[in-house]
Amino acid sequence: MGKEQGKRIKEILQERARNRKNTPLYSTKTVDGLRQKFNEWKETKVSEKDQKDWNVTPRTILGSSISRELLYTPLSNPNFDYEEDLGFSGEEPFTRGIHPNMYRGREFTMRQLAGFGSPEDTNQRMKFLLENGATGLSLLFDIPTIQMYDSDDPFSAGQVGMSGVCVDSVDDWHLLFKDIALDEITLSIVTHFPSNTAILLPMYLVLAEERGISWDKLRGSVQNDMTMEELVRSGPEYIPPRDCFRVQCDNIEFLRKNVPQWNFITLNGYNLREYGTSGVTEMAVALANGTETLKEQLNRGFDIDEIADRLAFFWAPANDFFEEIARLRAVRRLWYKLIKYVFNAKRERSMWMRCHVQTSGVSLIQQEPLNNVVRSAYHALASVLGGAQSLHVDSYDEAYSVPTEEASLLSLRTQQIVQAETQVTQVVDPLGGSFYVEALTNEIEKRILDELDEIEKAGGYIEALEQGNLQKKIVGYFSDEQRAIEEGEIKVVAYNTYKSSYEPPPINVFEYPEGVEEQQKAKLADLKAKRDNKKVKAALDALREACKNGDNILPYSVQCARVRCTEGELFKVFKEAFGIWNRTILM
Amino acid sequence: MARTIKILLAKLGLDVHNRGVVTVARELRDSGMEVVYIGNAPPHAIIKTAIQEDADVVGVSSLAGAHMTLGKKLIEAANKEKIKDRTCFLMGGVFSPADAKKMSEMGFDGVFMPGSTKEEIVSSVCEMVSKKHPE
Numbered sequence: 001m002g003k004e005q006g007k008r009i010k011e012i013l014q015e016r017a018r019n020r021k022n023t024p025l026y027s028t029k030t031v032d033g034l035r036q037k038f039n040e041w042k043e044t045k046v047s048e049k050d051q052k053d054w055n056v057t058p059r060t061i062l063g064s065s066i067s068r069e070l071l072y073t074p075l076s077n078p079n080f081d082y083e084e085d086l087g088f089s090g091e092e093p094f095t096r097g098i099h100p101n102m103y104r105g106r107e108f109t110m111r112q113l114a115g116f117g118s119p120e121d122t123n124q125r126m127k128f129l130l131e132n133g134a135t136g137l138s139l140l141f142d143i144p145t146i147q148m149y150d151s152d153d154p155f156s157a158g159q160v161g162m163s164g165v166c167v168d169s170v171d172d173w174h175l176l177f178k179d180i181a182l183d184e185i186t187l188s189i190v191t192h193f194p195s196n197t198a199i200l201l202p203m204y205l206v207l208a209e210e211r212g213i214s215w216d217k218l219r220g221s222v223q224n225d226m227t228m229e230e231l232v233r234s235g236p237e238y239i240p241p242r243d244c245f246r247v248q249c250d251n252i253e254f255l256r257k258n259v260p261q262w263n264f265i266t267l268n269g270y271n272l273r274e275y276g277t278s279g280v281t282e283m284a285v286a287l288a289n290g291t292e293t294l295k296e297q298l299n300r301g302f303d304i305d306e307i308a309d310r311l312a313f314f315w316a317p318a319n320d321f322f323e324e325i326a327r328l329r330a331v332r333r334l335w336y337k338l339i340k341y342v343f344n345a346k347r348e349r350s351m352w353m354r355c356h357v358q359t360s361g362v363s364l365i366q367q368e369p370l371n372n373v374v375r376s377a378y379h380a381l382a383s384v385l386g387g388a389q390s391l392h393v394d395s396y397d398e399a400y401s402v403p404t405e406e407a408s409l410l411s412l413r414t415q416q417i418v419q420a421e422t423q424v425t426q427v428v429d430p431l432g433g434s435f436y437v438e439a440l441t442n443e444i445e446k447r448i449l450d451e452l453d454e455i456e457k458a459g460g461y462i463e464a465l466e467q468g469n470l471q472k473k474i475v476g477y478f479s480d481e482q483r484a485i486e487e488g489e490i491k492v493v494a495y496n497t498y499k500s501s502y503e504p505p506p507i508n509v510f511e512y513p514e515g516v517e518e519q520q521k522a523k524l525a526d527l528k529a530k531r532d533n534k535k536v537k538a539a540l541d542a543l544r545e546a547c548k549n550g551d552n553i554l555p556y557s558v559q560c561a562r563v564r565c566t567e568g569e570l571f572k573v574f575k576e577a578f579g580i581w582n583r584t585i586l587m
Numbered sequence: 588m589a590r591t592i593k594i595l596l597a598k599l600g601l602d603v604h605n606r607g608v609v610t611v612a613r614e615l616r617d618s619g620m621e622v623v624y625i626g627n628a629p630p631h632a633i634i635k636t637a638i639q640e641d642a643d644v645v646g647v648s649s650l651a652g653a654h655m656t657l658g659k660k661l662i663e664a665a666n667k668e669k670i671k672d673r674t675c676f677l678m679g680g681v682f683s684p685a686d687a688k689k690m691s692e693m694g695f696d697g698v699f700m701p702g703s704t705k706e707e708i709v710s711s712v713c714e715m716v717s718k719k720h721p722e
Contacts, residue, residue: 143651147601155629158660159600162652234598234605236627276606362606366701399701400683401652475609482610486704495702509683512652585626587612 009291009342010453016341021084031078038075046070059490060319061363061481064278066443072435080438085333089428092340095333095441096429097387098352103425107135108383109390110415111188111356115140115164116402117513118520119175122165126180128405134412138188138392139176140164141200147235148196150568151520155236161516163402167200168524168566173207182213187220188356188390192271193229194248195239197222198553199570201251202561205259209562221263221312221356224251227289228268230581231465231474232275241466243578247553249296254554256297256307263354265293269314270358276478279316279323280444283331284451285470286313287338288461291452294343304343308350315388317379318360324379325431326440327448328355328386334445356390357383366399368494368504377414384418385431391415401510471586524566531564539563540573547577592716593621595642597628599649599657599680607679608648614705615712630660634668643716646677654682654690662694675715679703 007015042051055067069076087093090100099105112134114125126137142164144156150168151160160166167173189204191197201222208218226244238244248265255264267290273282290311297307313331317324335353339345359379364372373396380393393414395407403411419425431437458464465471484490491497543556560570596612598605608624616622623640625633637645647661658678665671671694678690679699687698696715699708 143601143603143653146603149601155601157600157629158656159602159651159653233603234627235603236601274606399681401681475613478606479610479613482614482705486706506684509685585624587609587616587622587624 008453008456009338010449010456012342013337013449016337021081023083024079024081026074026078026080031074034073035075038073058320059484061485061490061492062273062276062278062316062318062360063320063490064280064323064444064447066323066440066447068436068440072439074435076435076439077442085438085442086432092348092351093333093336094352095329096432098332098354098389100428102387102428103384103419104428107419107425108388108415109136109186109356110134110412110419111136111138111186111390112392112408112412112415113138113140113190113358114408115142115190116510117161117165118516119165119167119172120178121161121513121516123176123178123180125405125408126176129408129412130180130185132409132412133416136186136188136390137180138190140190141196142166145200145567146192146196146233148199148567148571150524150566151517152524153568157517160520162512166516166520167203168520168568169527169564170203170206170210170561171523171527171564173203174210177207182208182211183217185219187218188266189220189222191222191224192233194224194226194244194251195229195571195574196567197224197251198247198557198574199561199567201255202554202558205558206561215259216261218259219261221266222251222255223268223314224248224265225268225271225289225314226465227285228271230583231470232268232271237575238581238583239574239578240581241462243547243574245292245296245462247574249293249300250552250554252293252297252307252311253300253302254552256302256310258554263310263312265290266312266314266356270316271314272474273316273318274360274362275474276362276481277474278477279318279320279327280447281451281473281477282316283327283334283448284455285461287331287335287448287452288455288464290335291338291342292461298343304339304345305347305350308339308343308345309347309352313353313355315355315357315383316360317357317383317386317388318363319375319378321378321382322437322440323444324382325386326437327444328383328388329429329437329441330445331448332387333441334448354389356392357388358392359383359394361394361398364394364396364398365492365495368502369396369400369507370504371494372396372398373410373414376411377418380414380418381422381424384424387429397507397509400507402512404508404510406508407510468584468586475586527564527566535563536560536565536569539565540569543570544573544577547574590720591619591621592643592712593623593640594644594646594712595633595637595640596622596624596646596648597633597636598626599633599647599661600629600651600653601627602649602651602653602680604650604680605648607650608646611646611648611679611705611708615709618705618709620712630657631664633661634664634670637665637674638668638670642674643720644675644677644712646679649678649680649682652682654678654680655686658690658695659693665694673719675712675719677708677712679708
């Protein structure tokens, strides 16, 4: 049993905190002496206004409104205990990083998104990125594919190949990965939801199979996150949350057993925060989903040390530079505590908070778009100073369209400049020990745990989602944020501050290739005529049966993929088997 | 204004991003309008609902690139049902200024790009409704 019955996570960790090592770095005598001197300094050197406004609360897009002192000193963290609070890098509690040598040993993966038009178009963009130094791939699908409708579905009309690549069957995957060696890349398949993960990932596995590559050679990740499917996205049809959670867990179980190098969930994170919430809530929800998912995997017979190490996270670094650094360190330490003290893991690898980050898109604006290059660069730098494993940097044309080739390249160059020129990667956790960063790390960890506790008290992650509590919280956040921006509380350069009448030269805006929808429809007609439709029906029937009787659905969806079922056909089966969730549209 | 403006809001097509439209829905509701938000719908269904609801304004949100293709279908459906004269059509979302101009020419009474404020949206809506309904 991985979790003490009846005790909430916060209670377990608070108990454990009573058994802290007692090796404070500062002596009581020195601290007391310093406090006296600090007070003297404050009274004599610091202005009355600054004394009064010693704490300020920075406001920025997606901020957490955590107050900051004018100056941080050892007094901000008088019980600072190096061994207990930080440890060395690659050592419990992993605050300073999951590896002893961090980026000296392994650079962060430069993993820029690619996806638009036809599979052939996206194949070109992926090759372009690889040729220019990308070290990982990240594949983004068009909206019909994400929402699980085929390219010839009436609901997909006018949207095929926009904002991502269209795929309908395994045949499209062959085109997507033409001349790309599957066993030489790491691929993030941005299957946002559990449902589309259970449809699209099998297609990738069948592609590998048909190319003679065994699944144990495949390296990559899927998003597979229920937060996306049931909370963040708007869509015409949802399956019920508990069925969605079941599919999320089926995906994990299957991948753990059959594709050993694959990261089977990338917890949100990013999309939730971009939807509109603070960096604290972002992490609390991800941890709530993560812990509930691990509990279910334990119920399915896994030992914690067999399952935790391929679970990953996905964060959205935004404007508040030091908050972004601190919170990566905070959640790394908190996750370690959860896995060790709540789940009693023994392997260190199980305790690592590994993450991919995508710099914040909503923080980028349409006015003077080149300013966004600077914003994204700071977001990227903060992520690296915080110890992220993999990055996508949003492009300056975020508020216009899918990135042009040149914008996409500049995002990649942003990463490369951090890696090769700034020298920040030569030293592990360079901000460790900063009075400010350590105080902020502590504060954020506390807040994440408090919000996680709220979710647990409300009945847990699934319950909070089903009841609409999380929705309400987020809608409240982003409504207030819009007001704060419009009233100038949140300053945005060239929008509501430092405004001018300067009109920058227009940027190139991406134009979608023509004819993709017609092409895809023709391919589908051809596919449906050529495939063995008896086998298709048998495979879909077997999948439906598995959905209903509780078997892991993945082997069945893999079979569906093999016989050339289309994505929409599988989604239809899920709807038939699970029913539609009568979800309230919150306003 | 004397009458309560009724506005139908929808996500155009399958677009997943709903933060903007929900923010605008609340802003319009808070400024005294009657707001009906139906989530995702294809163009013909939006027009059908607009007629059923007798909406003064139809506002659609698109952040996924299909503003031109589906925007065109929406205006065509509106013309087919002959409701363009008495109903105002708004488009909001993520697209370039060049596309925004094209959508105005296509028949949208109001086009709102990223950065549009509550003030701009509310006053535009009031103005365009009073133009189409001088009573």
